[in-house]
Amino acid sequence: MSRYLTKRILGMFVVIFLVLSIAFVLVRLAPGDPASLMLGPDATPQEVDDLRARLGLDRPILVQYLTFLANAVQGDLGTSLFFNQPVTQVLAGRAEPSILLALFSLVVALVIATPIGIWAAYRRGTPGDQMSVTTAMLAASVPSFLTGLIFQRYLATDLGWFPVSGYGGPDASFATRLEHLVLPSITLGITNSALILRFTRASMLDILGEDYVRTARAKGMSERRVVLRHALKNAGIPIITVVGLTFALLVSGAVVTERVFNLPGMGNLAVGAVLRRDYPVVQGTLIVVAAIYVLVNLATDLLYLVVDKRVKY
């Protein structure tokens, strides 16, 4: 077990190293010279050379790479060209809304999707099953910017229950920040509930056909106990995986929702950085997202270990 953990953690470092290298290469593969692109067409060659020197772009590529790695190991991901701040600081400021949004929207998605998914699987083939699946598909196929706008219009502007957008400003209390996350979380949660619903339903359908579910029924327990105790625990294992991976995806991938609600999150940051050719920030975002993926993967694997005693590492 501890050998397994050591191996997994070493593996994580290898992945992070690879991601660092890929981020380095990708950014340099982008067409054009970053310095001239950043300064625009009106810059003099002298200005461009100065910036190149400041960015270290005049040095041999291998030296650049090693410097980049050495700095990264020390937690220095460079300085944002746009914000003129260390990349780590820029990222840190954006991480909270993104991580919380991913977390809350998954909670919303799970609350909507799992009961319906379980129910639909249990009533497979009935009109109720078909209706709930179709409704979920419809709800999920409404683009999140539209759902978001509808919520803003009715729940925020008209009823005033929630803030319309933003994250409450720099000095906002945690409670205020949470308040600003309610509508974005519901919006994103609805979008993601379809995937989780389909997954829960499929997983439950598989399990409900298992011999041990028949055994459970033969023991004379209520259908409720059969489904919620004997089937759901087994069906939950694959669901954990999807939820974990969706979480990693959402942390940097909730661009549309972050845009609509004007949340200062990582998705927004990444898109802005790409458009502004703020390469250090692009690199930094890639690395953070990779790290989250790796961590979530490890966490789900460890959870498997706890839930399913057949799994041995």
Added chain:
Amino acid sequence: MSETILTVEGLRVGFGRKASPVVALRDVSFALKRGETLALVGESGSGKSVTSLALMGLLPPGGQVMAGRMDFTDRAGTRHDLTALTPTRRRALRGPGLSMIFQEPMSSLNPLFTVGDQIGEMLLLHETLDAKARRRRTIEMLELVEIPGAANRVDTYPHEMSGGMRQRVMIAMAMICNPALLIADEPTTALDVTIQAQILDLMRRLQKDLGMSILFITHDMGVVAEMADEVAVMYAGAVVERAGVLDLFDRPRHPYTRGLLASIPDPDPKPDERLVPIPGSVPPLTMLPKGCAFAPRCPLAEPACERGVSLTEKAPGHFAACIHSEEVA
């Protein structure tokens, strides 16, 4: 001692649409006395499992009992008409009244719960005992089914056990509430021969000690000879012959039974002896012939067989559904 605890009469089970169901059981009738074993035999697809699931009230989705009676008497002597019980009353009977073990010990236990949890759950569902008492009873039961180191095995998971051990766990679970009737659907088919013999021994011993009746499903006539007091032979969803085990082996009165018996390998074969397979195969349920379903494969078939014949008593306690039963015997 010879009171009847289970009577099945004219049981008919269909799958699919109510208007035009596929009829899996056409006419199943048998009776089982307290403390005895009835073997239900027949080729694959003859409806043995469907019969047992109908008794348990566990027919898969789409399956429904269309006609017939299933009368069951519990340990307290109360008679239940299984077809008329409410789902809740029916559920309460599963475990303390009728309980069941299945063919597949590898997949019949839940992989995520310890065997102790799964056996103890029976007590949790049907008796009022605290956790400590449940655990004690569970360990006792594991000892009763001869699992070595029961006190430690109680906390292990099914995947840590062999098929034979898991079937013992299934038996422990099925028996812990002391059911009046144990239904065993091919409980040893998935096990190898030595383990099979041990499990059969165990079941016989428990039956004697606890005084339960067993409905034993198998297609192995050798096992029938070893386990059964009475035998019901099924063909294409109907019982075609019913008799005491000795009577049936001595004087089979249905050509199908005779075919089944002729196809048992002789443990001590003469040099020129051959197995005699029954020609042809079971017709699909949707294209059964008119009258006797066995006629197309029957050496004695004649036009009169198309009129069909129901199970009738040919000799005391010996029933057969064949117009030629005298010639067969």
